[in-house]
Amino acid sequence: MGTEKRLGEEEGVSNHQFHTTRLTPSYRIDLRNPTNEYVDQFFNANQVSDWSNLSWKEIGKPYEVKSLASSKKEWEKKHGEMSVKTSWEFFNRSFHNWFVKDIPAELKNSKKQLLSYFSRFQLREVKHALGETARLSLWNYAHRIEDGVWDPRGKRALFEGLDVKKPRILFLGAAEGYEAMQLYAMYPEGEVVMVDYDEFCHTDRFGHFPTTYPFLGIDPATNHHKVWYKDQMNIHYMVEDIRNLPFGKEFDIVLSVGLLEHFPDEYKEAVMDWHRKFLKPGGYVIMTTPRLQLKSRLFYKIMADVMNHTYRELMDIRQMGLYVYEGGFNIKRHGYIKVHNGIVAQPR
Numbered sequence: 001m002g003t004e005k006r007l008g009e010e011e012g013v014s015n016h017q018f019h020t021t022r023l024t025p026s027y028r029i030d031l032r033n034p035t036n037e038y039v040d041q042f043f044n045a046n047q048v049s050d051w052s053n054l055s056w057k058e059i060g061k062p063y064e065v066k067s068l069a070s071s072k073k074e075w076e077k078k079h080g081e082m083s084v085k086t087s088w089e090f091f092n093r094s095f096h097n098w099f100v101k102d103i104p105a106e107l108k109n110s111k112k113q114l115l116s117y118f119s120r121f122q123l124r125e126v127k128h129a130l131g132e133t134a135r136l137s138l139w140n141y142a143h144r145i146e147d148g149v150w151d152p153r154g155k156r157a158l159f160e161g162l163d164v165k166k167p168r169i170l171f172l173g174a175a176e177g178y179e180a181m182q183l184y185a186m187y188p189e190g191e192v193v194m195v196d197y198d199e200f201c202h203t204d205r206f207g208h209f210p211t212t213y214p215f216l217g218i219d220p221a222t223n224h225h226k227v228w229y230k231d232q233m234n235i236h237y238m239v240e241d242i243r244n245l246p247f248g249k250e251f252d253i254v255l256s257v258g259l260l261e262h263f264p265d266e267y268k269e270a271v272m273d274w275h276r277k278f279l280k281p282g283g284y285v286i287m288t289t290p291r292l293q294l295k296s297r298l299f300y301k302i303m304a305d306v307m308n309h310t311y312r313e314l315m316d317i318r319q320m321g322l323y324v325y326e327g328g329f330n331i332k333r334h335g336y337i338k339v340h341n342g343i344v345a346q347p348r
């Protein structure tokens with residue numbers, strides 16, 4: 001990752017580079033629909049018209065993902081129950097490894113190994129190589145081909161149309177910080193504060209996020225589209241527990257991506273409080289959570305060793321919306337993107 005030449009570094013991004021998409025060995029670059037005019041990837045928006053009419057009895061509770069990573073199970077056999085923070089540390093190291101893979105090269109290698117074990121009747125190794133080939137094929141499809149994890153077009157569709165100028169953006173549980181960088185590109189010249197209590201997220205997940213990855217946004221001088229890179233943005237990364245943040249109500253946007261679903265119901269209200277606590281009057285909360293769908297359930301089953309170190313739920317947009325509504329927010333927009341639900345809300 002990171003060996004790509006930066007588009008337009010010397011020459012300025014030319015129009016033929018906008019509107020295109022292409023694959024690198026680790027991820028997709030997608031510069032389609034630079035003006036956002038045709039961004040249509042925010043589906044089924046606003047299916048609930050009155051959240052006060054919705055009840056848990058009607059919609060049921062989220063689905064809990066029960067399969068756990070074997071590294072967590074082995075650790076717990078020796079040391080007892082793993083703390084939530086340690087679980088995140090396991091998750092972040094494991095997940096990061098997959099973003100930096102040369103996927104076609106690793107797939108070729110794992111298929112070659114599979115055949116060689118097979119020809120020597122090494123059944124244990126065959127089983128392991130089969131699992132690895134399945135995970136690599138799935139990751140290739142879900143992240144590299146489909147771009148379902150980063151999903152820049154879906155995220156831009158979710159983020160568009162906010163009434164903010166040079167916003168201060170707070171990203172809770174930022175990991176590599178992808179979505180705050182996409183927001184910054186669309187609403188530039190403000191400030192991003194990323195918060196994650198796992199130091200590795202600062203040093204490696206964000207630290208090694210490719211400076212060549214183009215985020216589509218706008219040029220504030222001309223209002224035309226422009227590509228932004230990580231190192232052109234005003235970003236501060238804080239390694240801190242969200243519960244210890246020193247801020248007042250000073251942010252225009254508070255963002256989280258894949259946070260709420262990691263807390264059982266007794267903590268959901270507190271998580272919604274974290275989002276409200278640092279928001280200026282009139283500010284926006286933007287949240288996404290993974291969607292409850294058959295292919296997501298399959299994904300977390302096949303990728304259990306890579307992903308499942310923490311408590312995790314899959315929910316539909318009505319369930320997510322009801323948590324947000326009950327947490328004291330008015331929902332401005334709701335819908336889904338490729339693999340996540342998305343909500344833009346404001347405190348009631």
Ligand SMILES: C[S@@+](CC[C@H](N)C(=O)[O-])C[C@H]1O[C@@H](n2cnc3c(N)ncnc32)[C@H](O)[C@@H]1O
Pocket residue numbers: 088089092095172173174175176195196197198201240241242243257258259
């Ligand atoms: C599931 S990740 C977010 C999804 C992210 N987009 C990714 O690719 O991994 C949630 C992040 O929140 C962080 N986190 C969880 N609880 C936290 C807390 N109390 N304070 C700070 N960070 C926290 C974890 O370390 C983790 O990196």
